[in-house]
Amino acid sequence: MLKISADKLNSLFDAISAKQTLYITVDNEKGSAEYKKYESGMTLSKSLNTVRSAKDFFFPQTENLADFKVEGKNIEVIDVREESEDFVVFGVRACDARSFTILDKVFLSEPVDSYYKNRREHSTIITMACTKPAETCFCTAFGMDPTVPEGDVAVFSDGENYFFLERTEKGKKFIASISDMLEDGDTAKLNEVQEKARNIMKKLPLANLSTKSFGGERLMKHFNSEKWAELSESCLGCGTCTFVCPTCQCYDIRDFNTGHGIKRFRCWDSCMYSDFTKMAHGNSRNSQLERFRQRFMHKLVYFPANNNGEFGCVGCGRCLSKCPVSMNIVKVMKALEDKE
Amino acid sequence: MQEAMIKRAKELLADGTVNRVIGWKKGEFFYDATPAVFRTAEELDRQFIFDDFTQANVSKYLVKESRKDGKILAFLKPCDTYSFNQLVKEHRIIRENVYVVGVPGGPKLDIEKIKAKGITGVLSVKNENYTLKIETLYGTEEMPFYEAISGKCESCKSKKHVAYDELIGEDGEVLESNRFDMVEKLENMTAEERFNFWQNELSKCIRCNACRNVCPACTCENCVFDNPKSGVDNKAPADSFEEKMFHIIRAFHVAGRCTDCGECSRVCPQNIPLHLLNRKFIKDINSLYGEYQAGADTTTKAPLNDYNTDDCEPSIVHERGVE
Numbered sequence: 001m002l003k004i005s006a007d008k009l010n011s012l013f014d015a016i017s018a019k020q021t022l023y024i025t026v027d028n029e030k031g032s033a034e035y036k037k038y039e040s041g042m043t044l045s046k047s048l049n050t051v052r053s054a055k056d057f058f059f060p061q062t063e064n065l066a067d068f069k070v071e072g073k074n075i076e077v078i079d080v081r082e083e084s085e086d087f088v089v090f091g092v093r094a095c096d097a098r099s100f101t102i103l104d105k106v107f108l109s110e111p112v113d114s115y116y117k118n119r120r121e122h123s124t125i126i127t128m129a130c131t132k133p134a135e136t137c138f139c140t141a142f143g144m145d146p147t148v149p150e151g152d153v154a155v156f157s158d159g160e161n162y163f164f165l166e167r168t169e170k171g172k173k174f175i176a177s178i179s180d181m182l183e184d185g186d187t188a189k190l191n192e193v194q195e196k197a198r199n200i201m202k203k204l205p206l207a208n209l210s211t212k213s214f215g216g217e218r219l220m221k222h223f224n225s226e227k228w229a230e231l232s233e234s235c236l237g238c239g240t241c242t243f244v245c246p247t248c249q250c251y252d253i254r255d256f257n258t259g260h261g262i263k264r265f266r267c268w269d270s271c272m273y274s275d276f277t278k279m280a281h282g283n284s285r286n287s288q289l290e291r292f293r294q295r296f297m298h299k300l301v302y303f304p305a306n307n308n309g310e311f312g313c314v315g316c317g318r319c320l321s322k323c324p325v326s327m328n329i330v331k332v333m334k335a336l337e338d339k340e
Numbered sequence: 341m342q343e344a345m346i347k348r349a350k351e352l353l354a355d356g357t358v359n360r361v362i363g364w365k366k367g368e369f370f371y372d373a374t375p376a377v378f379r380t381a382e383e384l385d386r387q388f389i390f391d392d393f394t395q396a397n398v399s400k401y402l403v404k405e406s407r408k409d410g411k412i413l414a415f416l417k418p419c420d421t422y423s424f425n426q427l428v429k430e431h432r433i434i435r436e437n438v439y440v441v442g443v444p445g446g447p448k449l450d451i452e453k454i455k456a457k458g459i460t461g462v463l464s465v466k467n468e469n470y471t472l473k474i475e476t477l478y479g480t481e482e483m484p485f486y487e488a489i490s491g492k493c494e495s496c497k498s499k500k501h502v503a504y505d506e507l508i509g510e511d512g513e514v515l516e517s518n519r520f521d522m523v524e525k526l527e528n529m530t531a532e533e534r535f536n537f538w539q540n541e542l543s544k545c546i547r548c549n550a551c552r553n554v555c556p557a558c559t560c561e562n563c564v565f566d567n568p569k570s571g572v573d574n575k576a577p578a579d580s581f582e583e584k585m586f587h588i589i590r591a592f593h594v595a596g597r598c599t600d601c602g603e604c605s606r607v608c609p610q611n612i613p614l615h616l617l618n619r620k621f622i623k624d625i626n627s628l629y630g631e632y633q634a635g636a637d638t639t640t641k642a643p644l645n646d647y648n649t650d651d652c653e654p655s656i657v658h659e660r661g662v663e
Contacts, residue, residue, distance in 0.1 A: 030611045031456030048460060051609060052546070061546060062576045132478065134460045135369060200477055205369065205463070234375045234401070236553035240609050243546045252575055267576035273549075275566050275573075321452075324550045324607035325396060326372035334368075 002175065003161040003185030012181055013038050016088055019177070023057070025050055025091035035089070044091060048134050049316060053246035054096040055103060057089055058119045061243075061268050065115070065253065068262040081115065084122040088174070092127045094149035095139045095316035099246035100125065101150070102314070105307050106249050124174050127151030127167075131197045136317030138206035138330065144315070146201070147194045158190040206315075206330060213337040216305025222297060227335045232292035234325045239270035241319040241328065242295070247312050250276070271295050296332045342390040344508050345415060345443060349388070350381045352413050358439050359410035362401055364394040370464055371451040375401060377412070390415070392467065395448045395490055397601050399423035399433075400556040406437040414438050417445040418512065419492070421503045422599035422635030423556035428503070429638045430597070432559050442501035444509045446493035450606075453488045457481075492602025492615070495519035502636055519600065523619045542584050544610040547576050551587075551604035551614050557594035557634075564589075591617040596625060596644035599635035628652045 004012055016022045022038040025045035033047035035054065067078040100120075107116035127149035130137075139146050148154060152171035156163040163185060166172040175182070201207065214222070242248045252269040255262045269276055271294045277284050285291045303312035319328040349361045361384065365376035371393040378384050397420045405412045416424055421442060427433040454462060454474060461477030470485040497519055499512025526534055552558045552565075564570040565586060577583040591598075591614075600622060604614040625632055629643035629651060643651075 031458075032611065046458065132460055134455075135462055135477065200461075203477060204461075230376075233377060236550065238550040238553040238607075239546075239548040240550045240607070243548045244609055254575070265576075268546075269575060270548075273566070273575075274562075275568070278568075320368070320372070321455075322609040324554050324603075326367050326374045328368075330368055331374075 001156075001163045001165060001185060001187050001190075002179070002182040003163045004182055005161050006157070006159075008181070009044065009162060010041075012178060013042075013044075013090070014040055015178060015181060016090075021085060021087040023087065023089045035091075038090075048130065048132060048137075049093050049096070049318070051244065051318070051322070053099065053244060053316065053318065054089060054092050055099060055246050055249075057087075057123060058100070058116050059103060059107070059249060059251075059268075063115060063266055065264045065266055068255075068264065070261050081118070084118045086122045086124070088124045088126060090126040090128075090155075092125055092149070092151055093130060093316070094127060094144050094146035095137075095314040096246050097125060097127045097150040098139070098142070098144055098314045099316075102247045102303075102307075102310065102312060103249055105310070124153070124170055125151040126153045126155055126174075129154060129156045129194070129197075131157065131193055133197070133200060133204060134317060135205050136320040137204055137315065138209045138317065139315035140201055140204075140207065141209040141211055142311055142313060142315050147197045156190055156194070158187075158193045160189070161185055163187065163190055209315075209330060209333060210337065211300075211311060211333075214300040214304070214311070214333070215309055216301060219297075219301050219305065222301055222336055223293070225336055228289050228293045231327065231332055231335055232289045234327055235272070235288050235292045236324055237272050237274065237288050237291065238324065239268075239272055240322050240324060242270035242272055243268055244318040244322050246314055246316055246318070247299070248295075271298070296329060299329065300333070300336075341444065341509065342388070345390055345441070346384050346388050348441060348508060349378070349384055349413055349415075352439065353381060353384075357411065358413040360405070360408075361388075361413040361415075362398050362405060363415045364389050364396065364398075369462075371449075371462075377401075377405065390443065392449045392465075393451065395446075395450070395492070395606060397423055397554075397556060397603050399427060399601075400554070400559065402433045402438055403427060403559055406434040408437075411437050411439050414440050415443050416440055416501070416504070417443060418499050418501050419445060419496070419599070419601050421501045422498070422633070423601050424635070425503045425638050426597055426599055426635035427556060427559070429635075430559075435638075440504045440506075442504035442507040442509075442511065445499060445512075446496065447486075447489045448493050449485075449488045450490040452611075453490075454483065457483055457487075459483070490602075490606065491613075492606055495521075497600060497633075503638075519619060520623050522613070522616055523623050526616065526620070538584065539580070541612045542587055543580065544612055545577075545583060545587070546610060547574075547586065548609060550607040550609065552590060554603045554607045555590075555594065556599070556601060556603070557597045558590070587614065587617060591621060594618065595621040596632075596642045597634050598622065599633070628656065 017038045023035045024038050025033050026036045026042050027033050027045045033045040033050045064080050067080055069076040107113040130146035152168045154165045154167055164175055166175050250269045251266045253266045255264050272291050299312035352358045361378040364373040365387045366389045367373050373389050373394045375396050375398045399420050428435045459481045464475045466473045472483050472485055474481040495517045497517045498514045500514050501511055567573050598618040602615050625643055632643050
């Protein structure tokens with residue numbers, strides 16, 4: 001397999017970023033990782049994953065959709081979209097890479113969201129295989145192999161080298177564009193590292209988490225479960241789980257009055273919020289129990305019902321780490337699953 | 341301590357003093373307890389937990405719980421009792437519907453601080469003579485206990501319970517804390533440095549509202565930021581001014597009522613030191629109106645709700661605003 005030695009990784013980043021915008025994962029001063037636009041001298045994060053997910057690249061927290069210029073009785077609608085430039089994201093984990101497939105199902109099915117599509121088409125996703133999963137990881141429950149992630153190119157590290165595997169046509173082109181910096185490498189040590197990682201996967205505390213009690217056909221059983229009252233009791237109704245989640249894709253569209261016109265923008269919204277999908281008649285879900293239930297039913301029941309059984313969770317574990325009251329999808333699944 | 345608490349809760353349930361207990365429920369791992377209401381002795385035995393990681397302040401839940409039928413037993417740490425008192429003072433908690441059992445406070449540990457050291461796959465933590473022995477999927481790690489202490493416990497203001505019906509364990513004292521050190525540091529910066537500090541921190545905000553929703557001083561039924569009729573409602577900052585507006589307005593709104601419980605910074609997914617805004621207000625109130633600790637009692641008038649002839653004049657703003 002083609003590889004580059006670890007000490008040359010930064011020169012590879014320099015070469016990529018000379019041609020197009022490159023984003024890599026970096027550690028911040030507080031010890032957590034985030035995606036940053038690469039500038040010479042930055043080093044790739046050693047953390048397993050970023051606090052904010054990679055969905056930001058395609059579905060940013062806020063985005064201007066259109067401007068309305070008002071002059072007397074005339075309203076001019078201005079399309080504020082700019083054609084996205086090609087960009088590369090390096091260091092995406094298997095869970096986040098899978099989240100793009102899930103987001104695509106929402107944004108790229110008719111009617112296609114052209115804002116999302118524009119960015120998606122201009123991206124090249126370089127994933128990074130996991131070697132040290134955390135105790136909060138459960139992507140295998142959703143059918144992923146984090147040792148061989150999806151994306152356009154998958155990158156594997158054996159500690160000394162980074163190996164490159166093409167996964168799509170786009171990935172093939174990308175590897176061709178950097179091939180002068182790569183050389184053939186022996187994968188013996190890499191195979192060992194992967195074997196070790198797979199063994200760890202089996203020992204993860206959540207390795208036995210199962211989705212077999214969930215899916216579209218379980219709608220009424222789960223919807224009517226008495227467990228929601230207890231599960232939602234401590235929920236603060238904040239949007240942390242929603243906003244760190246790589247697959248949560250709900251948004252609100254608002255108009256901002258600039259004084260001489262209107263800026264129409266969209267921003268992330270959360271089904272945990274009291275004014276989510278508020279309409280003329282009021283709120284469709286009046287209690288936190290209903291809002292809480294909605295979020296988990298969407299991921300575990302409604303989404304698979306509408307998408308050939310695919311679940312709306314990728315097992316990244318962000319909600320496990322970040323919920324202020326430590327309530328999360330794993331606790332919900334364990335409470336609702338069929339008891340033998 | 342956990343055993344004594346479960347035992348006492350069972351007694352109070354059995355003799356009819358209370359019909360519910362609020363505390364913390366065991367999580368999936370050792371560090372992810374969830375605030376919970378227990379209704380039976382069996383539930384307490386099976387799920388109740390109180391240890392180094394039970395950080396959450398359960399006072400705010402009592403706004404709703406104290407309006408339900410029957411009395412609820414609330415286990416409160418010293419810092420939680422300040423929030424409790426403040427909520428009683430604001431008529432948000434119905435005092436007679438709560439039976440408060442004071443329990444010892446921290447220092448509590450923060451799993452994020454352990455993970456920030458690069459320690460991953462954490463399975464268990466043991467405190468041996470103030471060294472943490474951490475079992476992970478990748479072997480055993482060690483780190484000093486004090487480096488894993490929760491941010492809110494690092495500058496603990498009091499070990500004293502300011503409200504309780506009974507105590508388990510000894511009561512402590514109000515402490516001399518170092519909690520204004522960082523505020524002073526910020527005060528000593530130039531306006532530009534300070535602006536840059538906050539710009540850098542607040543630009544990380546994802547407006548998840550965790551700080552607001554966890555805050556015991558934020559108990560409005562409908563927050564202005566959620567109310568379309570308020571004219572300032574927003575779910576995301578439209579520009580970098582609005583980024584700061586949410587947090588600064590919130591800090592103003594809780595000024596004089598914030599007890600410095602530290603929950604805002606604890607829950608922030610982006611680790612923004614939000615408590616520093618509140619501490620600046622506390623420090624200013626102390627220096628301009630005399631020492632005042634919100635939640636220390638339920639009777640004294642709060643400086644910003646009171647008028648005295650020796651109150652500072654509004655011109656103080658100009659005097660202090662000079663660089």
